[in-house]
Amino acid sequence: MARPQAAPIARDWLGKTLAGILLGFTLALGCSALFVWLAASLPQSARSQLAMWLLAPVWIGVLGGVFFFHSGKQAWLWLGAANLLVFLIPIVGRHF
Template sequence: MTTRTLIPIQRDWISKTLAGFLLGAVLGFGSSALFSLLCTDIPLSVRGQLAMWLAPTVWLGVMSGVYFFTSGRRAWLWLGGASGLLVGLTFLLRQA
C-alpha cells in the first residue's frame, strides 16, 4: 500500500489575496464582456443587467476560492493563465 504525501497549504495569504483581488477582477469583467459578446440575441436591457451582475459574482467566487491553492505562486500562475486566455478570447471575438 502506497501512502501519498499531501502538500500542506502554505500561509502566503497576502499573495493569494492579491491574486484573487486583481486577477479575479480581470476574470469577472472579462467574463462579463464575453457574455455580452456571445449573447447578442438577448435584448440590451436584459443583457446589460445580466452582464453587470455576472462580474461581481465571478469576482467574489474567485476571491473565495483563491485560498484553496497550495501557494500564492500557483494562484498567480493559474489565475493569470485563465485571465490571459479569457482576455485573448474576448479580443479575438471582437475582431471577428
C-alpha cells in the same frame, strides 16, 4: 506525549488574497464582457443588466476559491492564464 504539528492553514495568504482581489476582478470583468459578446441574441438592456449582475458573483467566487491553491505564485499564474484566455477569446473570435 507530544502533539503532532499541523500544517499552517494560512500559508502565503497575502499573495493569494492579492491575486484574488486584483486578478479576480479583471477575470470577472472579462467574463462579464465575454457574456455580453456571446449573448448577442438577448436585448441590449437585458444583456447589460445580466453582465452587471454577473460581475460580483464571479469576483467573490474567485476570491473565495483562490485559497485552494498551494501557494500565492500558483494562484497568480493560474489566474493570470485564465485572464489571458478570457481576454483572448473575443480577439481570436473576431478573426474567424
